[in-house]
Amino acid sequence: MSDIFKGIEPLIYESKINVPYSWWAGDTASKFFINLRDEKKIIAPRCGSCGKVFLPPRKVCPACFTENTEWVSVSDEGTLVSYSVARRKLASIPADKKLPVVWGLVKLDGADTAILHFLDDVDPGDVKIGMRVKAVFAEQRTGGIRDISHFKPVR
């Protein structure tokens, strides 16, 4: 390894690329977020052809390729489909989360697809696939997915 630079003076230009973004959620996602923020309600679009209920909400059913126009209420309780436990503090983990952080894929009652979120109020060792969990809403809600603070076990 130490021989790599033998006889060479490697000159390097250190730089960063700054490419900021501001993504539009769009009408479909916004409808979900506004309900979550203002009513603490979870709603989802249903395909008029196959009847599938999508959470996260999708404007178009990928199977039928038709627009989803009907919205239904979805329970704030559901089933854990799978999970993972993070034990190192990486940049992608929000600053306010304490280690270990548990991520879960939760299929809410009434939805056909699972949503990714944090699990909390639970010992990581007690998390089991198939366990029942319930949404805990954030006190301060701003119209984003963290208007749900986390999911906790149903006891």
Added chain:
Amino acid sequence: MAKRVAIVGTGQTFHKSHRPDVNGQEIINEAVQRALADADLKIKDIDAIVIGNMDHFEGINYVDCWSVDGSGGVMKPVIKITTGGTTGASLAIGGNHMVGSGMFEKVLVIGWEKNSESDTTGAITTAFDPIWDRQVFAGAISGLAAEAQGYMARYGASDRDGARVSVRDRKHAMNNPHAQLRKEVTLEEVLASPMLADPIHLLDVCPRTDGACAVIMASEDVAEKICPKPDWIWKTAARHSYAYLGDADYGRLVSMERCAKEIFQKVGIKEPRKEIDVIEMYQPYSFAGLIWIEDMGIVGPGEAPGYIWDGNTDMGGELPVNPSGGVISCNPIGATGLIRCAEAAMQVMGKAEGRQVPDVNFAVSTGFGGCWWTDMLLHGKKKPN
């Protein structure tokens, strides 16, 4: 195995500066549904998808997978092509290759961009060499300004000549309900608009646009069953010449010249000015409308200003350029080159409505990228030999 390829359907969004009502997948879907309706096909009829946008622009890297809800790519072969400004035209060439190879019968080609979500200049700067060029140069406009300066010095053209092109394209856009900017301007208004980089005024350049375009290509085995008068793709070409900013010949677009020579020679077009009926050029700023029709061989070096002042490239003229209003009126970058292709196809198919040029036999569409490269397609009414 090689097949002749035709465009059998096109679709576009109504392009706007901001589309806060839809996300990327959803804007893609609008164009796809319109293209399917135009060809009277269902998504199940599509054998493969080619999709593209600009690197970095929305910061979503696996566009080919992330977009399947909108593109209809669920459980289909999807491939992404991204080549900077030429992306849309490269997508068309890629789709042409896929169908032409005989491996796919019907291919859906999609270009899209949500320019409103990104820092366009920051993203474009990543196209330039990090050690040599990027430290002293940024964005797209300054390179174009250098080209315009070079051309004006060489041939005695003026900023009034450039402004005349802008007046033309912005007038043409009035006929196109899909164009973002639909407001006629006068020569004086162009020249009085803010100077961005000498000699380029604000009204000389393209906007940033949210939009998507979709084109369906089909092999000769089925094209005429889907569409009685399809747009046949006669020939395509692509040329690159550049690694560093200093490599370009400022005032001449060599890649355009080479693409045109290759295509016209192979097809046997001797007098492009007479034999081509309409051009949809990826012309990101007005002066390119002068310089690049010379490089294409429509007129000789230095002759473009006179040709354009005489109205030859206006609607009703000898060779209308950009009946759609062109890139100056509308620029969802990853879609822009494909919109040129779609607009040229619509002209050949007789579907261009209020912007239709009568009796189009041959049309040319192009793609351009800020590092001076060119894509070109020749579209025709008759089936190629």
